[in-house]
Amino acid sequence: xxxxxxxxxxxxxxxxxxxxxxxxxxxxxxxxxxxxxxxxxxxxxxxxxxxxxxxxxxxxxxxxxxxxxxxxxxxxxxxxxxxxxxxxxxxxxxxxxxxxxxxxxxxxxxxxxxxxxxxxxxxxxxxxxxxxxxxxxxxxxxxxxxxxxxxxxxxxxxxxxxxxxxxxxxxxxxxxxxxxxxxxxxxxxxxxxxxxxxxxxxxxxxxxxxxxxxxxxxxxxxxxxxxxxxxxxxxxxxxxxxxxxxxxxxxxxxxxxxxxxxxxxxxxxxxxxxxxxxxxxxxxxxxxxxxxxxxxxxxxxxxxxxxxxxxxxxxxxxxxxxxxxxxxxxxxxxxxxxxxxxxxxxxxxxxxxxxxxxxxxxxxx
Amino acid sequence: xxxxxxxxxxxxxxxxxxxxxxxxxxxxxxxxxxxxxxxxxxxxxxxxxxxxxxxxxxxxxxxxxxxxxxxxxxxxxxxxxxxxxxxxxxxxxxxxxxxxxxxxxxxxxxxxxxxxxxxxxxxxxxxxxxxxxxxxxxxxxxxxxxxxxxxxxxxxxxxxxxxxxxxxxxxxxxxxxxxxxxxxxxxxxxxxxxxxxxxxxxxxxxxxxxxxxxxxxxxxxxxxxxxxxxxxxxxxxxxxxxxxxxxxxxxxxxxxxxxxxxxxxxxxxxxxxxxxxxxxxxxxxxxxxxxxxx
Amino acid sequence: xxxxxxxxxxxxxxxxxxxxxxxxxxxxxxxxxxxxxxxxxxxxxxxxxxxxxxxxxxxxxxxxxxxxxxxxxxxxxxxxxxxxxxxxxxxxxxxxxxxxxxxxxxxxxxxxxxxxxxxxxxxxxxxxxxxxxxxxxxxxxxxxxxxxxxxxxxxxxxxxxxxxxxxxxxxxxxxxxxxxxxxxxxxxxxxxxxxxxxxxxxxxxxxxxxxxxxxxxxxxxxxxxxxxxxxxxxxxxxxxxxxxxxxxxxxxxxxxxxxxxxxxxxxxxxxxxxxxxxxxxxxxxxxxxxxxxxxxxxxxxxxxxxxxxxxxx
Numbered sequence: 001x002x003x004x005x006x007x008x009x010x011x012x013x014x015x016x017x018x019x020x021x022x023x024x025x026x027x028x029x030x031x032x033x034x035x036x037x038x039x040x041x042x043x044x045x046x047x048x049x050x051x052x053x054x055x056x057x058x059x060x061x062x063x064x065x066x067x068x069x070x071x072x073x074x075x076x077x078x079x080x081x082x083x084x085x086x087x088x089x090x091x092x093x094x095x096x097x098x099x100x101x102x103x104x105x106x107x108x109x110x111x112x113x114x115x116x117x118x119x120x121x122x123x124x125x126x127x128x129x130x131x132x133x134x135x136x137x138x139x140x141x142x143x144x145x146x147x148x149x150x151x152x153x154x155x156x157x158x159x160x161x162x163x164x165x166x167x168x169x170x171x172x173x174x175x176x177x178x179x180x181x182x183x184x185x186x187x188x189x190x191x192x193x194x195x196x197x198x199x200x201x202x203x204x205x206x207x208x209x210x211x212x213x214x215x216x217x218x219x220x221x222x223x224x225x226x227x228x229x230x231x232x233x234x235x236x237x238x239x240x241x242x243x244x245x246x247x248x249x250x251x252x253x254x255x256x257x258x259x260x261x262x263x264x265x266x267x268x269x270x271x272x273x274x275x276x277x278x279x280x281x282x283x284x285x286x287x288x289x290x291x292x293x294x295x296x297x298x299x300x301x302x303x304x305x306x307x308x309x310x311x312x313x314x315x316x317x318x319x320x321x322x323x324x325x326x327x328x329x330x331x332x333x334x335x336x337x338x339x340x341x342x343x344x345x346x347x348x349x350x351x352x353x354x355x356x357x358x359x360x361x362x363x364x365x
Numbered sequence: 366x367x368x369x370x371x372x373x374x375x376x377x378x379x380x381x382x383x384x385x386x387x388x389x390x391x392x393x394x395x396x397x398x399x400x401x402x403x404x405x406x407x408x409x410x411x412x413x414x415x416x417x418x419x420x421x422x423x424x425x426x427x428x429x430x431x432x433x434x435x436x437x438x439x440x441x442x443x444x445x446x447x448x449x450x451x452x453x454x455x456x457x458x459x460x461x462x463x464x465x466x467x468x469x470x471x472x473x474x475x476x477x478x479x480x481x482x483x484x485x486x487x488x489x490x491x492x493x494x495x496x497x498x499x500x501x502x503x504x505x506x507x508x509x510x511x512x513x514x515x516x517x518x519x520x521x522x523x524x525x526x527x528x529x530x531x532x533x534x535x536x537x538x539x540x541x542x543x544x545x546x547x548x549x550x551x552x553x554x555x556x557x558x559x560x561x562x563x564x565x566x567x568x569x570x571x572x573x574x575x576x577x578x579x580x581x582x583x584x585x586x587x588x589x590x591x592x593x594x595x596x597x598x599x600x601x602x603x604x605x606x607x608x609x610x611x612x613x614x615x616x617x618x619x620x621x622x623x624x625x626x627x628x629x630x631x632x633x634x635x636x637x638x639x640x641x642x643x644x645x646x647x648x649x650x651x652x653x654x655x656x657x658x659x
Numbered sequence: 660x661x662x663x664x665x666x667x668x669x670x671x672x673x674x675x676x677x678x679x680x681x682x683x684x685x686x687x688x689x690x691x692x693x694x695x696x697x698x699x700x701x702x703x704x705x706x707x708x709x710x711x712x713x714x715x716x717x718x719x720x721x722x723x724x725x726x727x728x729x730x731x732x733x734x735x736x737x738x739x740x741x742x743x744x745x746x747x748x749x750x751x752x753x754x755x756x757x758x759x760x761x762x763x764x765x766x767x768x769x770x771x772x773x774x775x776x777x778x779x780x781x782x783x784x785x786x787x788x789x790x791x792x793x794x795x796x797x798x799x800x801x802x803x804x805x806x807x808x809x810x811x812x813x814x815x816x817x818x819x820x821x822x823x824x825x826x827x828x829x830x831x832x833x834x835x836x837x838x839x840x841x842x843x844x845x846x847x848x849x850x851x852x853x854x855x856x857x858x859x860x861x862x863x864x865x866x867x868x869x870x871x872x873x874x875x876x877x878x879x880x881x882x883x884x885x886x887x888x889x890x891x892x893x894x895x896x897x898x899x900x901x902x903x904x905x906x907x908x909x910x911x912x913x914x915x916x917x918x919x920x921x922x923x924x925x926x927x928x929x930x931x932x933x934x935x936x937x938x939x940x941x942x943x944x945x946x947x948x949x950x951x952x953x954x955x956x957x958x959x960x961x962x963x964x965x966x967x968x969x970x971x972x
């Protein structure tokens with residue numbers, strides 16, 4: 001296994017940036033997830049690492065080798081595709097053997113390695129079948145097997161679980177993570193599903209518009225999103241964002257809504273708000289850090305219940321604060337109904353403040 | 366599966382008569398008779414003696430059926446049979462050569478049109494398509510002069526070269542449709558697994574496109590086998606004639622031998638009809654591919 | 660500023676056409692053989708036809724003796740009575756063959772669309788005339804139309820339509836319709852197979868929805884099925900039309916354009932001028948005229964096809 005380094009990587013289509021100066025380092029044995037909405041450049045980035053499309057600028061290193069101009073076959077990588085890309089006219093055995101055959105291994109070695117991989121993945125009984133005779137989950141395993149038969153420097157995975165049904169996806173998620181741990185494999189994993197990234201990855205790279213927004217551990221990304229995009233993309237339900245205006249009265253600082261209510265800020269939060277480039281501030285809060293009151297309460301601001309979504313162990317309530325929606329989680333035992341007037345209290349220690357102009361997270365000056 | 370005009374039977378089961386369905390059946394019966402009668406009469410005539418065929422009113426059923434006409438055509442020791450078998454062989458040679466060369470040239474071109482985004486690609490592709498529009502006769506005169514200049518008049522090469530361009534646009538168009546349906550990830554996977562771009566094409570894509578290759582081959586073969594205009598113009602040597610032209614010679618020399626002509630026509634149709642019946646699925650797919658989008 | 664979810668424009672990196680051609684030079688290798696063949700056999704003839712159409716050519720085919728006459732050949736053709744007669748024949752031939760084949764094919768496709776025993780066999784049988792060579796078809800029908808011993812003439816006497824066999828191919832008024840029948844016999848199944856494929860693209864749910872909404876069989880056809888067939892129908896009609904403009908074998912083999920030019924169409928006329936009377940310049944000009952007509956049709960063909968392409972993309 002090896003480290004992968006992207007340095008100022010650029011891919012242009014015509015005169016658009018598909019990948020805009022992306023730099024990141026994937027350490028040896030690390031599982032890195034590239035996440036973002038569709039069209040954010042994550043798959044393009046993966047294809048650049050694979051060598052499936054020419055790079056427009058920057059450098060990519062796999063191990064110590066600069067691979068910019070190397071053919072995919074010379075990069076010593078393995079890849080799992082979203083549609084599995086199993087060779088339809090070859091049996092499972094032949095599919096698994098193909099990468100070894102192309103590398104001119106001796107026949108007994110090929111057989112031994114294929115059997116090893118098949119045992120690990122529990123697909124020995126499928127070896128003689130054709131891909132079209134397999135279920136989606138089985139095809140997925142074979143695709144994984146084709147990557148595992150070799151010891152590549154890095155595994156590239158392009159949404160490998162997104163064609164599976166929900167239950168199988170959860171199961172494969174843990175299996176995949178287990179394999180990666182056991183092999184201490186270097187994995188670059190593309191997904192649009194932030195939950196997959198959060199649950200599996202050592203680090204996640206959140207992309208949007210071809211730009212790398214944040215590259216950090218899932219916990220860091222979850223707790224300290226660098227901007228409103230990351231804040232709203234990671235976590236389910238998403239972080240609630242409320243655009244407000246900062247008002248200073250003497251030494252006190254508060255956030256004012258267009259409807260007229262005020263939310264006083266703690267001294268620490270006030271210092272953050274002062275560093276903003278204007279008086280426009282976006283307040284961010286995860287559902288678990290928000291309290292809901294049925295009566296007016298000091299420090300709580302008024303709102304109105306929009307919908308109530310019981311999920312079993314938690315009930316999510318969407319509350320309108322003026323034009324903004326705030327999600328609150330409640331015990332299922334709390335009785336609440338739409339259109340009820342409620343009061344919302346934010347936890348000053350856990351709230352996030354973002355610059356309303358630049359969307360960047362605010363830090364104490 | 367789908368229900369349309371003719372398919373109202375289930376919903377209309379309680380009605381005494383389903384007029385749409387019955388008129389559909391009557392119509393199909395009419396079409397079947399229209400289609401089959403001429404062919405049936407050809408076969409019936411070919412089983413008659415010359416004398417039995419030239420009667421009025423005609424013998425509806427051969428009174429004394431005979432295979433004499435076929436025996437004569439297939440017997441190399443008699444001059445008629447010798448010529449006929451020579452024509453048959455010529456047709457086979459020209460058609461097979463056209464088919465093979467056509468595949469060799471069309472496959473890479475179709476693949477390129479399907480996969481690569483090179484400048485001029487769209488223009489080239491429509492140039493290929495528009496060739497479908499051109500009448501054979503427009504090309505006949507200049508090609509005749511060209512072949513004369515190249516010293517190819519009277520050779521089978523001149524026909525093969527010409528038929529090749531006849532078939533190419535359609536072959537490329539059909540094969541491109543097949544390549545479009547092969548996911549590009551298969552090639553990418555192969556390249557990551559250690560194949561060069563060419564190996565990925567040769568080892569993965571080519572075998573997958575064999576239905577397309579079969580379909581286009583049938584088309585080229587049938588087209589070449591049936592072609593008449595160029596053959597009649599380019600070939601001047603009696604030994605070189607292909608069947609459609611050879612049969613015409615035969616007709617004018619033995620102008621009155623209708624049963625013999627019908628037998629020859631029958632034999633000439635056998636290869637293409639058999640080919641069509643065996644590979645019907647591919648033929649139909651090739652015919653409709655591209656024009657019908659789902 | 661907000662976070663870009665759209666791709667940012669890249670600065671000043673417009674790649675020139677030449678550069679792109681160079682970048683893709685390897686791709687052209689794949690199309691090169693096809694291109695080479697087509698250049699020789701298509702581009703050159705088109706050019707040569709255009710050139711010849713401006714010359715008076717000697718009958719001995721010594722092309723170096725040809726004389727430049729400008730547009731004289733075109734004037735000669737367009738002002739001649741025979742051109743008008745042949746054009747009328749060509750239009751009758753093309754339009755009636757196309758429309759009747761299409762209608763027969765449409766009805767056959769609709770009737771064949773529902774599953775029944777023997778459907779596959781029936782479809783195959785109906786397609787046989789399309790596969791068989793036009794030369795074979797011409798001889799068979801020539802025999803059917805035979806003035807003395809033809810089965811059609813005998814049948815029409817048998818059923819009391821006429822007193823004596825009609826000489827179909829030697830009569831100014833019956834010859835063209837007789838040939839059109841042969842042409843339709845050969846090509847209606849092409850329309851049938853295209854439209855059958857088209858019918859499979861009609862969404863079942865729409866038809867059921869229409870049925871629930873109370874549409875009867877005819878209304879379902881007219882409001883749901885037919886609109887879905889528009890694209891296929893356009894392509895089929897154009898292909899038939901082009902094929903009919905170009906069809907040479909049936910009139911040539913069966914009548915040679917006779918009697919007295921009654922079954923002469925453009926294409927037989929061109930062949931006659933070139934290879935019968937050795938008037939290559941005139942024939943070339945004729946060919947160019949045909950060419951222009953077909954290019955116009957070709958334009959619509961490509962348009963009909965690419966519209967489908969966009970819909971698919």
